[in-house]
Amino acid sequence: MICLQVFLKPDEKYEHLQTYICEQTSVVAESQILLYKDQLMQTVIDDNTLGKEYPETTAEEPLILFNKNNNNVSMAPEPDVPKFPVFPNIVSVENDASQAKVSPDRAAPPSRRRSPAGRRHYSAAVADGVQRGPRHQAARGGAVRGVRAVRRLRGALDGAAGRAPRPRGRARHAAAAARAPRAHRRARARPGARRRAAAGEGWAAVAGLVAAEAGSLRAAAAALLQRHAAPALRAEFDAAARLAPCPSELRLHVKAKTLVDRLRDSWQHLVRDRATRSLTYNDEQFHVLERITVAETARRARALLQRAAPLARARADAIADWSLLTIHFLLV
Incomplete structure (x- = not known):
């Protein structure tokens, strides 16, 4: 996952935003899933909302893009590992100073991409989002908010399941009436009583079905909570990212x-x-020692970059897979 910036004019609408995103990611509008905080973007705004009325987004609270048809949102490839200059065998103070100036210039941009301070330029903030600590709390992103949405959904399911067994009480009353003394039933035997008794028996059957459905609903809600809520979500992510330590x-x-x-x-x-x-x-x-220091430090910087880049990509892929599981559940 990589951060990108889209500039929307004050009088432009949602379709323009989708077009700009498609230009940078090749994800067509029909396949875009945009999340803002803990909900879909289209629940916050509608198709006719002007850009000046859109909620403010930051590097810590961005819009999160998913592709309905593909887990991977294609972005521009990561630039190659920079090549540092090599000093010639002949010592020259003029040439050595010029060569040494190139090394920090080439090492600084990759360093910023790997740094949490450069979140808006690279996906390190996404990779660090599920970690604890004040530096990472702002970058937790849509995955944690998805957990909250799952919890709210579980609460709604519990409420529905709690209301479903109520007809069982009416069924018990109907069964009690059926077991009443024969004299009492004869006393109540008047026109329409048989129809009411038949209706009571039918209601008892329906109530039994509703109660069984409510029980299965409770079991499904409990299973969903166990699978999607913390600490199960955190454990699932740890298992996916165990082989990809966080660069930060x-x-x-x-x-x-x-x-x-x-x-x-x-x-x-x-x-x-x-x-x-x-x-x-x-x-x-x-002077010769400084030349050696520059060459050795550049070699270490290149090796560090080659080590960090695969870890960041693997971490981002693990977060994408883990987040998509929650997103698909919310959209079902």
Whole structure:
């Protein structure tokens, strides 16, 4: 799952929003499922609502897009791992400073995509959404809200099931009347009594069917709650994401930021060497060490990026599968 931005003019309507989303994701309007907070977007606005009246969305409270026909919403491919410059064998203060400047510039954008601070540019916020802690509470997203909707649905089912057994009481009254003393029944034997007795027997049969249906409804509601409500939902997600540790939990973005800062520091040292022009023997040795530091730090940054990207993709896929289970249940 990847974040994207869509700009809607104040006088545009829902069909324009669907068109803009289709342009960026190739998901046609008929297949789009848009969620805002814990409900479908079309329950918040209608087709004729103007853009200026739409609810405000942020990086922490975005619209969530699902595809009815496909679990995967196709987005632009992740850019390739950046290639860092290689220093030539000949030491040159002019060339070395220029080469060193390129390294932090190429390492910084991937680092921001892996950082929670760059949520609006990458799906790290989605991948971290089910984790606990103040930094992740705002990114929990539609999956947790889906759990709340399931709970509300279970409450509605319980209410319906609680009302269904009421006819059983009437059936018991009808059965008691059927078992009344024979004299009492003869006393009540007047025109229409037989019809009422037959109606009571029919009502008893219907009440039995309704009571049985209510019992099965209760069992289904309990099964749904056990499957979709926490902690079952959390356990199901943990099982799906066990092989894909969260990059934020591993603090890979912190390591990436540290490497970028080291590249910038080394670049500053090489720039100072270029400004000095004439270097002493010790200065030349430190200059060579800074070149080695830049090359090694760039290698570590590239390896870290190659490690973080598959984890983020696997984590996002696990969340997509897990969230879609709840969404499909809500739409049935």
